[in-house]
Amino acid sequence: MFYSRVIGVASALPDQIVPNTYFERYLDTSDEWIHKRTGIRNRRWVAEDESGLVLVTSVLKDLIDLYGSPDALIVATCSPDKTLPSMAHRAAEQLGIHGLMFDVNSACTGFMSAFLQADALIKTGTVNRIAVIGMDVMSRLVDRDDRATVVLFGDGAAGVMMERSSKQRILSHHFDSAINTTNLLIDEGSWLEGVVPKISMRGQEVFRLAVRQVSQSITDSLNHAGCGIDEVDWFMCHQANQRIISALASGLSIQEDKFYMTLSEYGNTSSASIPLGLDHAVRSNALQKDQLVVLSSVGAGMSWASSVIQWR
Numbered sequence: 667m668f669y670s671r672v673i674g675v676a677s678a679l680p681d682q683i684v685p686n687t688y689f690e691r692y693l694d695t696s697d698e699w700i701h702k703r704t705g706i707r708n709r710r711w712v713a714e715d716e717s718g719l720v721l722v723t724s725v726l727k728d729l730i731d732l733y734g735s736p737d738a739l740i741v742a743t744c745s746p747d748k749t750l751p752s753m754a755h756r757a758a759e760q761l762g763i764h765g766l767m768f769d770v771n772s773a774c775t776g777f778m779s780a781f782l783q784a785d786a787l788i789k790t791g792t793v794n795r796i797a798v799i800g801m802d803v804m805s806r807l808v809d810r811d812d813r814a815t816v817v818l819f820g821d822g823a824a825g826v827m828m829e830r831s832s833k834q835r836i837l838s839h840h841f842d843s844a845i846n847t848t849n850l851l852i853d854e855g856s857w858l859e860g861v862v863p864k865i866s867m868r869g870q871e872v873f874r875l876a877v878r879q880v881s882q883s884i885t886d887s888l889n890h891a892g893c894g895i896d897e898v899d900w901f902m903c904h905q906a907n908q909r910i911i912s913a914l915a916s917g918l919s920i921q922e923d924k925f926y927m928t929l930s931e932y933g934n935t936s937s938a939s940i941p942l943g944l945d946h947a948v949r950s951n952a953l954q955k956d957q958l959v960v961l962s963s964v965g966a967g968m969s970w971a972s973s974v975i976q977w978r
């Protein structure tokens with residue numbers, strides 16, 4: 667039995683910044699409403715001819731330049747520009763690497779699902795080094811005329827490189843999903859009907875489920891790791907709504923500033939949000955070697971997952 671650890675992190679964002687005021691021009695909304703109800707000020711959106719593949723390839727290149735080529739790549743995404751071949755395979759081809767390549771889709775829980783698969787692949791000795799990248803271009807999945815969803819989402823990619831380790835740095839995982847919640851956050855319409863699916867969400871129900879399940883998942887993952895909540899240096903949670911984070915902090919009796927936030931500038935980037943937070947936290951020197959971090963996410967399904975890790 668081997669252990670695994672995260673050895674590095676990288677991210678790539680589109681250049682185009684879309685401020686809340688952009689939506690004021692054509693929707694019945696305001697910067698004040700969006701910021702007050704969500705905590706979001708800006709998000710990045712890809713240009714019309716820009717592909718998510720460019721973002722994945724950029725993150726992968728940075729990870730390879732810094733840490734060497736991996737034996738495997740998992741891309742978590744619910745918005746690939748095409749399904750075949752996988753985003754992972756196409757990005758790998760551009761950089762001349764080969765090995766185990768596949769995509770996973772569990773919406774905003776995508777990065778966490780890929781992360782725990784990567785940990786298992788290393789622990790079983792199947793691979794030595796693996797890149798795990800979350801990428802979503804949610805701007806292509808939202809209905810631009812639906813004020814209730816279009817303001818929430820942003821585009822981006824970020825990922826980690828993981829490697830076999832002699833020390834245990836990934837301490838636990840917790841994951842689960844609910845039954846009878848597949849209708850809370852869905853693609854309305856389907857390719858079968860000749861319609862490009864667009865996101866539709868029962869916001870308040872998703873909000874309540876997110877607070878309840880992420881809170882339980884954090885507690886369960888910490889219990890499983892044998893760690894107390896007070897020992898945690900950072901909570902790196904999926905970025906969907908500042909009020910969800912405030913509710914988590916108050917329910918778990920944690921100071922809110924222990925939740926690392928990128929929401930205000932990038933919105934909800936789905937599969938990218940957790941590694942994007944890690945990358946920012948490293949770049950700003952907030953996240954330091956040996957610190958204890960809880961990663962936690964919730965997404966369409968609904969599903970949720972948490973991991974307790976010791977940083978590098």
Ligand code: UT7
Pocket residue numbers: 694695696699700703704774813814815817851868869870872873876906907910934936964965966
């Ligand atoms: O990553 C997946 C996880 N996703 C989430 O976790 C999202 C969870 N849900 C939420 O974050 C919140 O429910 C929303 C931000 C989506 C909505 O906030 P809310 O405080 O729950 O608002 P609401 O849905 O109760 O809507 C209140 C009002 C409604 O108008 P009426 O019916 O009271 O007249 C909405 O139509 O706000 C209206 N509204 C808006 N008004 C201005 C909805 N969107 C907007 C908008 N601007 N952009």
